[in-house]
Amino acid sequence: MIHLYNVTKIYPNGVQALRDISVKISKGEFVFLVGPSGAGKSTFIRLIFREELPTRGQILIGGRSIIRLKRSEIPILRRNIGVVFQDFRLLEDRTVFENVAFALEVLEYPRTEIRKRVMVALDMVGLGLKAKMFPHQLSGGEQQRVAIARAIVKNPRILVADEPTGNLDPMTSREIMDLLAEINKKGTTVIVATHDREIVDAFQKRVIALSQGRLVRDDVKGAYAL
Ligand code: ADP
Ligand code: ADP
Numbered sequence: 001m002i003h004l005y006n007v008t009k010i011y012p013n014g015v016q017a018l019r020d021i022s023v024k025i026s027k028g029e030f031v032f033l034v035g036p037s038g039a040g041k042s043t044f045i046r047l048i049f050r051e052e053l054p055t056r057g058q059i060l061i062g063g064r065s066i067i068r069l070k071r072s073e074i075p076i077l078r079r080n081i082g083v084v085f086q087d088f089r090l091l092e093d094r095t096v097f098e099n100v101a102f103a104l105e106v107l108e109y110p111r112t113e114i115r116k117r118v119m120v121a122l123d124m125v126g127l128g129l130k131a132k133m134f135p136h137q138l139s140g141g142e143q144q145r146v147a148i149a150r151a152i153v154k155n156p157r158i159l160v161a162d163e164p165t166g167n168l169d170p171m172t173s174r175e176i177m178d179l180l181a182e183i184n185k186k187g188t189t190v191i192v193a194t195h196d197r198e199i200v201d202a203f204q205k206r207v208i209a210l211s212q213g214r215l216v217r218d219d220v221k222g223a224y225a226l
Contacts, residue, residue: 001027001189002048002158007057009043009213017043019213021057025191027157030184032200033193034224035210041193044210045162048191049081050074061158079107082151082159082188086166088143090135090150096122097131100150107154121149125179141172145179152183159183161192165199173199197224 165173207222
């Protein structure tokens, strides 16, 4: 499903964020991307949804190169990839419902379809009763659930999350990660960049470790550290 071939990313300032990374992630996998700050985790995530382009190497998603996409093809890629960030990135002047609906409005879905899908997504994340609230009326964990609903409402085949629990306490972090695991069980490929040692150790999923831009470990049922 996701193939990186000899991917190197050098930013314009000369920083080598990724060095010759080759990795294959199959459909339906759950993968943790671990490593210290600056290891290249965010860059890896940003390459997958084409927020950045690699300097060298190839990236295939569903068998297609995402490097040479035409401008008009980028929305199709993004429709298939849901993205969740550490800082939620919700629109503060819009309700929970509107935040999630926005993802479909930009894709020009019909209103009735939007309503139905948004409510399904909010029920999935346990926020069906808070649709009319605004982000500031919610806890951090609830705000992250809204962000997850927004990411999955398009039914993407891939969900990527960059430090999704970075701003949350341990118990809430566990709940958010359980939710991502539940989404994965329904068939979505999930990639989570994280510093959260406790969660990675508890989940026993595939662990890809980066260090200074290099892939240094890839374990089928790994722990945070060796
Ligand atoms: P991580 O997510 O593991 O902390 P990043 O991918 O954010 O790692 O960063 C890897 C390296 O690339 C770091 O040295 C970081 O400072 C650098 N970097 C990240 N984004 C940019 C950018 N937009 N421009 C220049 N350097 C960047
Ligand atoms: P996080 O630590 O949450 O993964 P980062 O620190 O990697 O986030 O990146 C936050 C933002 O700052 C990103 O948009 C990234 O492109 C930018 N950035 C990170 N490091 C650098 C850098 N050395 N030079 C310029 N921009 C950077």
